[in-house]
Amino acid sequence: MDDQGCPRCKTTKYRNPSLKLMVNVCGHTLCENCVEMLFVRGSGNCVQCDTPLRKNNFRVQLFEDPTVDKEVEIRKKVLKIYNKRDFDFPSLREYNDYLEQVEDIVYNLTNNVDVENTKLKMEQYQRENRDIIQRNKAKLTREQEELEELLLLEQQSNEQRRLEVLQEEQRQLQAKRKNKQALLDELEQSQLPATILLAQHKVRASQLETQIEQQKQTVKPTSLFSTGINMRQTVSLLPVPQIEDILYHYKPLQVQTYGPTVPELEHLSRLGYLNHVRAALPQDTAGGYTSALACYRAIQDAFSGLYPEKG
């Protein structure tokens, strides 16, 4: 899992797997301790590439490969500027071209290819599309807010349900305790014999149990389907387009045998053919063979092609 150590203190990472690695804008990692050490001394340069750094630029590493983290950071920044959406473009081709542009920029910045030009390009784009960027930013925040609201709602309803369940349990426990207490009191005070009291108590306890069971089973009627549509709401269903096709009409197969008609397999025994065929042994009939089959085949062969060709 940890094939790389902190480049400064090297050993510390192996000895202490819970130690987190931090990544900065140049893409190099440093463990938490080393970050502290570096900024205690006041010098803010990366160990490997010597770029000036600020302490708050360090973020906890999420990915195993620090270059991935670096790219993610860069992408976030780029997308803050290049935030057009697919409906901003008149055609798919243009949208794809735009996306390719964005990717090129991110690639260049990540791999330190042509950084100057890329930065210039970005600034130019920012200047040109300032209002679009603003508009999209606003839209994005709005969408995010809506999502957050939904999440909040869901959380709240979950909480509520949990609380209700807890309360129900509490109530049931209390009811049981009360019942027991009542039994004890009665045993103390009443004049009736103990067995009758016990029987009464048992009846009451079972009644209580059934009550609890019923309560558990009553499902609270909801007003919402799982997809979010209200139950009262009528959803319009468009009629499915009818595909008209010619109805298939079965025509039985006609086979020309060029000979007399062969009697049906089932009629062979009735017509007396089977008297002249060797009878099937028990081991033959076990497999489904009947003498009618052999007879039928012989007759078919005898009659097939018997008539001379016409013309």
Added chain:
Amino acid sequence: MYHNSSQRKYWIFKSEEELEQMRCKANQKFRNKTLESGKHGVTESMFLERHEEDVLFRHYERRLLDFCNAFKPAMPKSVVGTAAMYFRRFYLNNSIMEYHPRIIMLTCAYLSCKVDEFNVSSTQFVGNLLQETPAGQEMVLEQILEYELLLIQQLIFHLVVHNPYRPMEGLLIDLKTRYPVLESPESLRKSADDFLTQAAMTDAGLLFSPSQIALTAILNAASRAGLNLMSYLTECLGLKDDKEALSKMCDTMRRMKNLLKKYELPKPEEVNVYKQRLERIHAEFATSNKWKSVTLTLPGWQQPVT
């Protein structure tokens, strides 16, 4: 079934003349091919004429039937019939001078065993060639495997052959059931069987359907026993109203009987003479032809079948 088989579509011809024409064409084709190849010492007199080819063909056909009848384990009749039909069909489009009948005959028998599901291993098959040593048998097996694909090709891959044996059984059953006038159809069986074996040595299989051959066999046997079965034809086979069909049927049967009558046994002296000439032709020309003719030698085909 026969009525939608490849046999009916492709291997039934109108007349004996048509068959004769095809054979002449095959003969001519071989002659032209050899003359064009420009080998030395080629003369017209070396080639076999049609009637000479015929004699040799009949001779080798008999040898094929003898081989099949002496086969151990006993070969069913349908296998023998199929082998004979393959042999006949092959030499309809090819000349004897091009492919030696000795090998083709064994290849036909071998293929027929496979197609008709009469399971014989290749070693068992060549084991039936009693005049050869085991090494000789191996060589023959190799040759058989070489020619197998060629044979299948020349049969245009139409491997299912409908023989008249089962139709004959069916007709006997029908006679017993629907024609009580005839007391014992079983007595006709032996004679009809002989008729069928004889018919296998003629071109009947290439001109008529197997059920017609079987019917002719039975009627022949009946007429030899002095019985008239024409009422069977009219009543039971539904030809009462169809005069034309009935007359055509009789015509067919007459033609078939003629074919059988015309059959001549090959005379041994003639056979020997022609055989020598055939061997000479093969020695001269066939060695180069052998490798050219087997066009699709895929390695898989060379495996002996177990």
